Amino acid sequence: MSPLPTRMVNRWQNRQEPGPGQGTLYWHILVGDHPEARDLANTAQKRLAGFHGLHMTPTEWLHITTLVAGPTEEITTDQQHEMLSTASELLAALPPVTVTLSRILYHPEAIAVAVQPTASLRQIRNAIQTATGEVTGREGYTEGPTQWTPHMTLAYSETEQPAEPLITALGRELPICEVTIKEVNLVDQRGPERLWKWCPIGSVHTGRH
Template sequence: MSPLPTRMVNRWQNRAEPGPGQGTIYWHILIGDHPGARDLARTARERLAGFSGLHMTPPEWLHITTLVAGPSDEITDEQQRDMLTTASALLAKIPPIDVTLDRLYYHPEAIALAVRPTEHLDQVREAVQTATLKATGREGHTEGPSRWTPHATLVYSEAEQPAEPIISALGRELPSCPITIEALTLVDQRGPERLWDWHPIGRAPLLGRR
């Protein structure tokens, strides 16, 4: 998500989106229940209050996208249960993971918090990818660049405008926020992304001993 963009663009202008009754199954690390993460989102909202054309992630759905499993109409309820069962068994061997949120990533379509360090998160992604492959025959994929870069998106752009005033107002980082990742959640995201019609299917906890 670097170098810094010169312009923001409309993320959804040419983006293919699910139609009525359609959805996408995702593995997410949900962080909206962490007070510190919500505080960072509120700080971003306050600093950017003077700008139009920005769509904020609802605090309750702050998340780190880990894997896109596939369209909901191609993954049965039984397969979803199998994914959770296998992922839970694999993640039960991995201890909770301490990470820090502070540095900001800027992209023409979005602004996100970096998640670091990342090395232990790769184990988590491998676990849910294995579970997805075992249950569905597909590995899933990364949203965006081919290499997974853990991040938590705070703001989506929905208009064309210069990026520099937004970057100047928000800055390059926010107050450091440590959080502990304790579970992954399988989520059915229904309809267009920006409607936030999310339906958690189940959680797979990280239960390993530190």
């Protein structure tokens, strides 16, 4: 998400998305139940509230996308539960991770906040990817650039407009907040992304319980 974009574009103009009744399985770290993450998002979204063409992430579904597993219709219910079981065994060997959110990331399609440090999060992602591959034969994939950059999206762009006024209004950093990551969620996203028809299937926890 660097360098800074000069213009924002419509994220969904040419995006292929599931049709009615279809879904995509995602591994997400859901952080909407963390007060610190909610407060950070609310601060940023208030600064951006005066601009048109921005679709704000609902507080309930604030998240860090970890891995796209694949179309729901191609991964059976039994496989989904097996993925959760396998991932649970792998994540049990990893401790909870405390991350920092502050630095703003700008992309033509979205505005997000970086989640750092990345090394421990990559261990979590590697475990999730291994579980997905062992059960489904799919490695899963990352949306956007090949290099996975952990982030929490604050707003999606749904129109073309200059980026500079948005960058000026929001700035490059927000007040630092810390969040402790203890679980990863397998979520079925039904239909178009912006409708937020999310159906959590289950969660896996770090550490032994």
